[in-house]
Amino acid sequence: MNLLAIQRRMARAVMTPLTRDEQMRPTAPGGGSMRAEAAKFIKPNDRLTSFERLEIYNRQYWFRVLSGFAEDFPGLRAVLGERKFDAVAKAYLTDCPSESFTLRNLGSRLEGWLRKHTKMLGDRAALAIDIARLEWADIDAFDGLAEPGLKQEDLARANPAKLRLRLQPYIHLLDLRYPVDDLLLEVRKDADELNVASNAFSERQKKKRVRQVAALNPAEIFLAVHRLDESVFFRRLEREEFAILSALASRKTLAKALDAAWIGSKISPENRQSRVQHWFQTWSSLGWFCHIEKNFKK
Amino acid sequence: MPANRFNNFTNYGIGIGLRAPHYHHILTRKPVVDWFEIISENYMIDGGRPLRILDQILDQYKVVQHGVSMYFGSAEKLNREHLRRLKALVKRTKTPWLSDHLCWGSVDGRYTHDLLPMPYTFEAARVTAQKIREVQDFVEVPVVVENVSSYAEFHVSEMTEWEFLNEVVERADCGILLDVNNIYVSSQNHSFNPFDYVNSVPADRVAQIHIAGHSKYRKYILDTHDHPVIDPVWKIYARAIERIGHTATLLEWDDSIPSFDEVHDEALKANKFLASAALKKAG
Numbered sequence: 001m002n003l004l005a006i007q008r009r010m011a012r013a014v015m016t017p018l019t020r021d022e023q024m025r026p027t028a029p030g031g032g033s034m035r036a037e038a039a040k041f042i043k044p045n046d047r048l049t050s051f052e053r054l055e056i057y058n059r060q061y062w063f064r065v066l067s068g069f070a071e072d073f074p075g076l077r078a079v080l081g082e083r084k085f086d087a088v089a090k091a092y093l094t095d096c097p098s099e100s101f102t103l104r105n106l107g108s109r110l111e112g113w114l115r116k117h118t119k120m121l122g123d124r125a126a127l128a129i130d131i132a133r134l135e136w137a138d139i140d141a142f143d144g145l146a147e148p149g150l151k152q153e154d155l156a157r158a159n160p161a162k163l164r165l166r167l168q169p170y171i172h173l174l175d176l177r178y179p180v181d182d183l184l185l186e187v188r189k190d191a192d193e194l195n196v197a198s199n200a201f202s203e204r205q206k207k208k209r210v211r212q213v214a215a216l217n218p219a220e221i222f223l224a225v226h227r228l229d230e231s232v233f234f235r236r237l238e239r240e241e242f243a244i245l246s247a248l249a250s251r252k253t254l255a256k257a258l259d260a261a262w263i264g265s266k267i268s269p270e271n272r273q274s275r276v277q278h279w280f281q282t283w284s285s286l287g288w289f290c291h292i293e294k295n296f297k298k
Numbered sequence: 299m300p301a302n303r304f305n306n307f308t309n310y311g312i313g314i315g316l317r318a319p320h321y322h323h324i325l326t327r328k329p330v331v332d333w334f335e336i337i338s339e340n341y342m343i344d345g346g347r348p349l350r351i352l353d354q355i356l357d358q359y360k361v362v363q364h365g366v367s368m369y370f371g372s373a374e375k376l377n378r379e380h381l382r383r384l385k386a387l388v389k390r391t392k393t394p395w396l397s398d399h400l401c402w403g404s405v406d407g408r409y410t411h412d413l414l415p416m417p418y419t420f421e422a423a424r425v426t427a428q429k430i431r432e433v434q435d436f437v438e439v440p441v442v443v444e445n446v447s448s449y450a451e452f453h454v455s456e457m458t459e460w461e462f463l464n465e466v467v468e469r470a471d472c473g474i475l476l477d478v479n480n481i482y483v484s485s486q487n488h489s490f491n492p493f494d495y496v497n498s499v500p501a502d503r504v505a506q507i508h509i510a511g512h513s514k515y516r517k518y519i520l521d522t523h524d525h526p527v528i529d530p531v532w533k534i535y536a537r538a539i540e541r542i543g544h545t546a547t548l549l550e551w552d553d554s555i556p557s558f559d560e561v562h563d564e565a566l567k568a569n570k571f572l573a574s575a576a577l578k579k580a581g
Contacts, residue, residue: 001454003422004373007405007414014410043451045489047517053450056518061410068411098409101367101380102339145344170345230347 001041009041014057017094022062024055065093068103072139073110074191075131075184079124079213088120104143107136127216131180134234137172137225138184141232144170150289158292163254166290172225173237173246179219181234186212228286235286240265241279245288304440304473305505306394310360310546312572314565317551321351323558324359331562333360335548336391338398339367342383352390361391362506362546364475365398367409368433370443371416371426372402376433385437393439395505397475400426400443400463415448418455418462427469434472442473442505447483447512447521459484460498473505476542478534479527479550483512483519492534501542509535509568510550524553526564535568539575547572 001009012029019025028037038050045053069089070077077085096109110132118125146168155163222242224235237245240261247257258276267275283289301307311332316324323329334355341352355361368380388396401413416422434441445463457465467474476499478492485492509532511525527535527549539545549565 002373003371003417003419003425004405006417006452006454007373007402010414011405011408011410014412014414015408041452041454043453043455045451045487050450052517056449056520057410057412057414061412064411098411099407101377101404101409102342103411104343143343143346143348146346227346230350 006041009037010054010057013037013054014061015094015097016058017090018059018062022059024051024058062090065098065103065106066090068106069093072107073132073135075135075180075187076128078183078187079128079131080121084120084122088114088117091117091120104139107132107139110136124213126218127178127180127213130176130178131184133174134176134180134184134223134225137174138232138234141170141172141225141227144168144227146170146227148291149287150284150291154292161253161255164251164292165248165254165257166251166292167245167249168226168288168290170227171249171288173242173249174223174225175242176221176223177218178216179221180216181221181223181236183212183216185234224288226286226288238275238279240267240275244276244279245283302473302502302505304395304442304503305546306440308394308546309544310362310394310506312565312568313360313362313546313548314561315364315548315550315552316355316361317555319555320558320561325351325354327558328358329558329562331359333362333546333548335362335364335550338363338365338384338387338396341390342380342387349390356391361393362548363387363391363393363396364444365396366413367403367411368398369401369403370398370429370433371400371422372404372429373425374405374407376429377404381433381436384433388437388439395440395442395473396433396437397442397444397506398433399446400466401446413446415446415450415452416462417452418457418459420456420465423462423465423469427466427472430466430470430472434470440473440505441470442475443467443470444475444477444508445480445484446477447480447487447519449487449518449520451488458490459488460495464498464500467500467503472503474499474503475506475508476504476538477508477510478538479508479510479512479531480521482528482531482534483521486519492530493537496534496537496541499538499541504538504542504545506546506548507535507538507542508548508550509565522553523550527567532567532571536571536574539571540578543579544572544575 016025016029024034026034028034035051038054042050042054044050066089080088092110092113096113098106114129114132121128222237222239224237226233226235243261244257247260301309313333313335316334316336341348399413401416403410403412403414430441481492481495509527510523511527513520513522547568551561
């Protein structure tokens with residue numbers, strides 16, 4: 001058996017989901033006995049069988065990826081509850097094992113996967129997808145690239161009709177059906193309090209969280225997940241703001257982005273200019289625009 | 299062998315792993331520490347707070363990079379994106395040497411995020427050494443490889459773990475990060491004499507030593523880095539220092555992390571052995 005064959009064989013066994021009581025499955029991925037499979041390439045010793053030695057790695061793999069996933073998605077866990085979250089985590093990580101050298105990217109394919117598996121999410125599917133999107137945006141905004149900011153002279157030399165402003169790569173724009181920003185902040189606050197609280201307090205907090213989730217009604221919101229002083233913030237946007245920023249993010253010219261904002265807008269035409277000025281002042285003060293390179297000016 | 303070409307002719311003392319729970323203490327109290335070891339992957343990112351903190355640490359301390367996912371022993375090709383990010387970080391930290399593990403952990407583009415044991419075969423040694431050379435050529439700093447703790451052995455192995463280590467480092471012409479806790483853990487799990495291992499390592503290739511704690515279970519030991527260093531591990535360390543000389547030493551503590559002072563005090567226990575090695579050399 002050559003190196004590649006051994007590694008494929010071992011990885012297949014190690015990444016096979018555990019049984020309900022967190023042991024290695026008796027059946028190998030190919031359908032045969034896992035004991036026989038393990039014995040083919042792992043030596044036993046005087047204390048452990050081949051199966052038991054392989055099982056150490058199988059369990060370590062699942063404990064590691066499941067704990068990393070739970071750490072990244074506490075909001076999804078609060079929405080789904082422990083049992084459903086556990087089932088979703090195992091199914092997702094089985095279908096989408098890590099393809100990155102860093103565990104940070106473990107949840108990068110979660111939104112797409114959840115959309116294909118809404119049955120697993122029960123009657124809270126839309127809420128679960130919304131909070132998963134927010135949590136992934138939060139991860140990505142935390143350590144995403146920040147480019148040099150827009151300078152006054154960038155605008156001075158630009159042709160307004162052709163100007164394409166670029167948003168900082170770390171910014172995520174989200175249109176959500178539920179106000180999950182508040183929910184996620186509550187979940188995190190609870191987690192912080194739990195770190196210093198008693199078990200009885202912990203039970204009360206859990207019940208409170210269940211009530212919070214159950215009481216959360218749909219309410220369309222628009223969010224920018226952004227970074228300021230290296231901390232991530234969720235900033236609520238007006239529909240028109242969201243439309244402008246989304247258009248800029250998709251490389252539309254400033255003129256076209258502004259046009260997009262007013263489709264179906266309830267803001268009266270006489271107030272629009274002042275609102276746009278105010279938004280641009282805010283976005284600029286938050287450093288959301290990148291320096292315009294020469295080749296981006298056209 | 300205090301300074302050699304594998305640690306870029308440096309003479310570092312006793313360091314500890316840089317971990318997030320200690321950031322505030324380090325940046326506000328500015329404790330005297332010889333050097334910090336960082337996990338490369340934690341900073342192979344595009345921006346944000348981790349890099350800002352790293353830059354603040356770099357302003358005041360010596361930093362060495364230690365990786366956990368290069369997987370020199372994986373049969374598949376090196377991940378170019380990983381290498382590109384690693385080299386960018388090397389430029390940022392100016393690490394005098396770069397370490398990662400003698401193990402594998404990914405196959406067909408899928409990552410286990412574990413340090414999986416190698417089959418000790420000549421084919422594996424050849425593949426691993428070739429990849430170490432490629433990394434070394436790309437990052438342009440000395441690469442040193444660390445022996446891992448293991449819980450399984452393969453039928454196909456053709457040599458002992460230390461023979462495999464020697465075979466790889468000779469073929470790759472690279473250095474060694476000798477983890478004496480991992481030697482102890484594996485010696486207990488596979489019933490070999492840890493001193494046979496230490497006595498077989500080419501002393502002139504050792505660039506750095508790791509010490510750590512572990513967790514003992516009924517039938518095996520796990521390398522958990524969540525306890526102080528136990529006496530049998532200090533004995534292996536003492537023998538390593540006796541053979542190799544004063545060597546850059548680092549304590550790893552990754553789980554149930556106590557206060558900064560507790561971790562640093564544990565690391566400084568190595569001074570006793572380093573001092574006695576220095577006395578022997580002088581005498």
